[in-house]
Amino acid sequence: MAEVKLIGAWGSPFCFRIEVALKLKGVEYEFIDHDVHNKKSPLLLKYNPVHKKFPVLVHNGKPICESLVILEYIDETWEKGPSLLPKDPYERAMVRFWAKLLDEKCLPALRKACLSRGEEQDKAKEESTEILKFLEGTLSGKKFFGGDNIGMVDIVANFISYWFIIGQELAGLQVLTKEKFPKLDEWMDEYLNTTIIKENLPPKDKLTAMFKARFEAAAAAGGGGGGGGRGGAPK
Amino acid sequence: MAEVKLIGAWGSPFCFRIEVALKLKGVEYEFIDHDVHNKKSPLLLKYNPVHKKFPVLVHNGKPICESLVILEYIDETWEKGPSLLPKDPYERAMVRFWAKLLDEKCLPALRKACLSRGEEQDKAKEESTEILKFLEGTLSGKKFFGGDNIGMVDIVANFISYWFIIGQELAGLQVLTKEKFPKLDEWMDEYLNTTIIKENLPPKDKLTAMFKARFEAAAAAGGGGGGGGRGGAPK
Numbered sequence: 001m002a003e004v005k006l007i008g009a010w011g012s013p014f015c016f017r018i019e020v021a022l023k024l025k026g027v028e029y030e031f032i033d034h035d036v037h038n039k040k041s042p043l044l045l046k047y048n049p050v051h052k053k054f055p056v057l058v059h060n061g062k063p064i065c066e067s068l069v070i071l072e073y074i075d076e077t078w079e080k081g082p083s084l085l086p087k088d089p090y091e092r093a094m095v096r097f098w099a100k101l102l103d104e105k106c107l108p109a110l111r112k113a114c115l116s117r118g119e120e121q122d123k124a125k126e127e128s129t130e131i132l133k134f135l136e137g138t139l140s141g142k143k144f145f146g147g148d149n150i151g152m153v154d155i156v157a158n159f160i161s162y163w164f165i166i167g168q169e170l171a172g173l174q175v176l177t178k179e180k181f182p183k184l185d186e187w188m189d190e191y192l193n194t195t196i197i198k199e200n201l202p203p204k205d206k207l208t209a210m211f212k213a214r215f216e217a218a219a220a221a222g223g224g225g226g227g228g229g230r231g232g233a234p235k
Numbered sequence: 236m237a238e239v240k241l242i243g244a245w246g247s248p249f250c251f252r253i254e255v256a257l258k259l260k261g262v263e264y265e266f267i268d269h270d271v272h273n274k275k276s277p278l279l280l281k282y283n284p285v286h287k288k289f290p291v292l293v294h295n296g297k298p299i300c301e302s303l304v305i306l307e308y309i310d311e312t313w314e315k316g317p318s319l320l321p322k323d324p325y326e327r328a329m330v331r332f333w334a335k336l337l338d339e340k341c342l343p344a345l346r347k348a349c350l351s352r353g354e355e356q357d358k359a360k361e362e363s364t365e366i367l368k369f370l371e372g373t374l375s376g377k378k379f380f381g382g383d384n385i386g387m388v389d390i391v392a393n394f395i396s397y398w399f400i401i402g403q404e405l406a407g408l409q410v411l412t413k414e415k416f417p418k419l420d421e422w423m424d425e426y427l428n429t430t431i432i433k434e435n436l437p438p439k440d441k442l443t444a445m446f447k448a449r450f451e452a453a454a455a456a457g458g459g460g461g462g463g464g465r466g467g468a469p470k
Contacts, residue, residue, distance in 0.1 A: 050336060050369050062325055069331045076324035089311035090297055096304045101285060134285050 004029040007043055008055040011202045011210055013159035014067045015055040020155050021074045023196050025081040068099050071152050084152040098138065098145065099156045106131045107159060113175055114167040115218045128175050132184060135160075139183040143190055154191055161188040162201060166208055170215055239264040242278055243290040246437045246445055248394035249302045250290040255390050256309045258431050260316040303334050306387050319387040333373065333380065334391045341366045342394060348410055349402040350453045363410050367419060370395075374418040378425055389426055396423040397436060401443055405450055 006022070008015030010033050022029050034043060034054060047056045047063035057064045057073070064073050075084040085092050109131055112124035135157070138145060145153035160176070165188070168175055178185040191197055241257070243250030245268050257264050269278060269289060282291045282298035292299045292308070299308050310319040320327050344366055347359035370392070373380065380388035395411070400423070403410055413420040426432055 050366075059325075064325070064328045064332075066332055066335055069328050069335065072331065073324055073328040076327065089308055090294075090299070092311065093299045093304050093308040096307065097299075097301055100301055100304065131285075 003060055005032055005058040006030070006055060007032045007034055007047065007058065009034055011207055012054065013163045016158055016200075016202070017067045017155050018055050018057060018070050018074070019200060020150075020158070020196060021071050021084060023200065024084070024150065025074060025078040027074070027078055068103065068156065071099075071155060075152070082149055084146075084155065086146075086151070095146075095152050098135075098153045101131070101134075102153070102156045102159075106135070106157075110160070110164045110167070110175075113173060114164070114171040115215065125173065125175055129180075132160075132176060132181055136181050136183045139187055144187065150191070150194060150197075154187075158191070158197075160184070161191050163207070166204065166211055167215075170208070170211055238295060240267055240293040241265070241290060242267045242269055242282065242293065244269055246442055247289065248398045251393055251435075251437070252302045252390050253290050253292060253305050253309070254435060255385075255393070255431060256306050256319060258435065259319070259385065260309060260313040262309070262313055303338065303391065306334075306390060310387070317384055319381075319390065321381075321386070330381075330387050333370075333388045336366070336369075337388070337391045337394075341370070341392075345395070345399045345402070345410075348408060349399070349406040350450065360408065360410055364415075367395075367411060367416055371416050371418045374422055379422065385426070385429060385432075389422075393426070393432075395419070396426050398442070401439065401446055402450075405443065405446055 004022070004027055006015065006018055006029050008018065008031065019031070032043075034041065044052045044054075044056075047058060048054075048065045051065060053065070055065075055067055055070065057070045059073075059077070064070050071084055085095050106128070109124055109127040113121060113128045116124055142148075144150050145157065164176065167173075174180075176184065192201070239257070239262055241250065241253055241264050243253065243266065254266070267278075269276065279287045279289075279291075282293060283289075283300045286300060288300070290300075290302055290305065292305045294308075294312070299305050306319055320330050341363070344359050344362040348356060348363045351359055377383075379385050380392065399411065409415075411419065427436070
């Protein structure tokens, strides 16, 4: 068995987080692309019986689950290479705070803005805008959320720079624009043009096709957007 | 201004987490008891404009929000005294995994089991049981989740040992019993009888009265339990 395996699903922003971190650290790994809809897969039942979700990082046979947990594990295990978290306890706390906010507040709001309709969508757009304003504020005077280099918050926020931009285009939204969020726009540009990101992002056309199918399924299900867009998505 | 201030609300298991951690570390602090329902409080707007929730730890004038983030901050800032997280990266990842699970899965399920009715309650009881089984499994051969001593998972799980037990009694549930979960039962006993915990827990009668009022409000609102029990609760 290879030392480091990443069990994930193609096109998942959660799995991409782990790939970026491993590549930044220069860690060799094997990517096992798994059917995201197979909740009874022996691999999942073996490595993540609690959540039955991807990504799972398997290091020397030991599984680590939940992308935020995996990112900190990678930073602590492969100390050489660029740090994903700063050294200062207060700055570390800020990184954890924003990473948590991105997953717990920002991502659900952006997803709902894309997948819901009517009043629910208006509310989600408003909530998304409010959260993006906070993010815009933290970028003041900085190239990346991590400062001069990509850090954990940048990696966690990758769903904004690529996945959401595709989603908002498909949904015909104008939530995140250069005019409304100039700093976030600059950040997206810097992030997406970083060699390691640019060379490894899933191709836009293939991702767009996947999203389109998801959007249609959500619309067919009533456009609630509650969890429709998740569709067994990894975490 | 005192060096360490904890802005919180009486009776909150989230604030109690921080109190336990500070006391274990021997850190002197001032507790500022805040009206949990006042979302426009200048203190909240100043220190936690994003979530507008407690607890907030203010250290040398700098605020840290979100109880899991605060616990790691305390462990990294006051390195002397007992460690809340182990040193080994894999064990640290496991602590973060369980802490996250407790907040994101276990707590909502237990709350719903107490506050909902009918089919929704049956489903919540089933989900609670499934999660508690995983927790029971991790206690195998250990006194505390942290091993021989109280660690971060024990502190995060405090809502099970005291708050939920009161809630399940009021709701007439038998979800967490000695017969079904002997290891969790032993753990609760050990945890609640640890001097630092025993001496600082909010009095049971006062907490019961607070819960009773909340249960009645939830029942009046239809017993949905979706978020009724939260009632602007801190995090």
